[in-house]
Amino acid sequence: TYTGDNIRDGHFANVRNKALGSQHLLSLPREHGNSTSGTFGYLGGRVTLPGTGVSLLVPHGAIPQGKFYEMYLVLNKAESTLLPSEGTQTVLSPAVTCGPTGLLLCRPVILTIPHCADISSSDWIYQLKTQSHQGNWEEVVTLDEETLNTPCYCQLEAKSCHILLDQLGTYVFVGESYSRSAIKRLQLAIFAPTICTSLEYSLKVYCLEDTPDALKVTLPCNAGMGCPCFPKLFVL
Structure with a gap:
């Protein structure tokens, strides 16, 4: 060296x-x-x-x-x-x-x-x-x-x-x-438990801005449900 x-x-x-x-x-x-x-x-x-x-x-x-x-x-x-x-x-x-x-x-x-x-x-x-x-x-x-x-x-x-x-x-x-016709992109994020032990099945549904950070912040809050997130996009 x-x-x-x-x-x-x-x-x-x-x-x-x-x-x-x-x-x-x-x-x-x-x-x-x-x-x-x-x-x-x-x-x-x-x-x-x-x-x-x-x-x-x-x-x-x-x-x-x-x-x-x-x-x-x-x-x-x-x-x-x-x-x-x-x-x-x-x-x-x-x-x-x-x-x-x-x-x-x-x-x-x-x-x-x-x-x-x-x-x-x-x-x-x-x-x-x-x-x-x-x-x-x-x-x-x-x-x-x-x-x-x-x-x-x-x-x-x-x-x-x-x-x-x-x-x-x-x-x-x-x-x-200008005229209330502007479009803002939103996304739906749905959370559900992977295992259901009763007849009741709970879902959590979030309406979020369509930006990567919105989903990133929401994911840790629902980690306890033990489920993946399946975001479905739609335009409002």
């Missing part, structure tokens, strides 16, 4: 530890199973929450050279997060936290979140909202109304939204219908 490799690796490890040690930034509690993290430097990288469609892409050069940051993603549970409900708006995505907040970025990162809007319908008005430290939801941008001063940009695809962000935080994608 070439000793120079060990010296070089040790040098970069020391630089990384010093950079992380000087990272005094606001962070949020992370919950096992609904969060993930990674340490990134100048070369960037990607962190993904498996099975949810949520990811954070840190491009090359987004983090200052010589710095290393631990960055994380949290999928916020609906029952523990007060989701925005204003007028006739409806929530189209999970509320996702990417952090830590207050991070100095040299270029935008890309947050990808799933959504359940049928974008073939032109009746949607889409908005991205962020949650303040006081817990209030504030509008960040309305899609197709971006300007040079818009704090972020969104690229909408059939089942996901890619958001270019300069500031990390908690975000959610919402929509409002």
Whole structure:
């Protein structure tokens, strides 16, 4: 083994530890199973929450050279997060936290979140909202109304939204219908016990948004029934 490799690796490890040690930034509690993290430097990288469609892409050069940051993603549970409900708006995505907040970025990162809007319908008005430290939801941008001063940009695809962000935080994608004819995709998830010892047979039926995270969150709640889930999709 070439000793120079060990010296070089040790040098970069020391630089990384010093950079992380000087990272005094606001962070949020992370919950096992609904969060993930990674340490990134100048070369960037990607962190993904498996099975949810949520990811954070840190491009090359987004983090200052010589710095290393631990960055994380949290999928916020609906029952523990007060989701925005204003007028006739409806929530189209999970509320996702990417952090830590207050991070100095040299270029935008890309947050990808799933959504359940049928974008073939032109009746949607889409908005991205962020949650303040006081817990209030504030509008960040309305899609197709971006300007040079818009704090972020969104690229909408059939089942996901890619958001270019300069500031990390908690975000959610919402929509409002022009004429009440916009379509929101939903799915039915049915749970049943594998063994029935009586004449009674119990079923649990959930109506969920048609996003991967909705089913992922529901599955552990019904693991005690000892049964697989058979989701049946339908459009509302």
